[in-house]
Amino acid sequence: MGKFAEADALISKIFICRKCKTRNKRGAAKCRKCGSIYMRAKRKDIRVKK
Numbered sequence: 644m645g646k647f648a649e650a651d652a653l654i655s656k657i658f659i660c661r662k663c664k665t666r667n668k669r670g671a672a673k674c675r676k677c678g679s680i681y682m683r684a685k686r687k688d689i690r691v692k693k
C-alpha cells in the first residue's frame with residue numbers, strides 16, 4: 644500500500660491495455676478502444692522514498 648489509500652484503491656481498479664495502453668475498468672473483458680483481451684493491472688508498487 645502506498646501513502647494514500649484512496650489513490651491505491653483507484654489505481655487497483657484500472658486495467659491497461661497491453662496493445663494500445665488505454666485505461667479500462669477492472670473486470671472489463673476487452674479493451675474498450677481496440678478490443679484486445681490483453682490487459683494488465685496498473686502498476687501498484689510505485690516507488691516511494693524511504
Ligand SMILES: [Zn+2]
Binds near residue numbers: 660674675677
Ligand atoms: Zn486496447
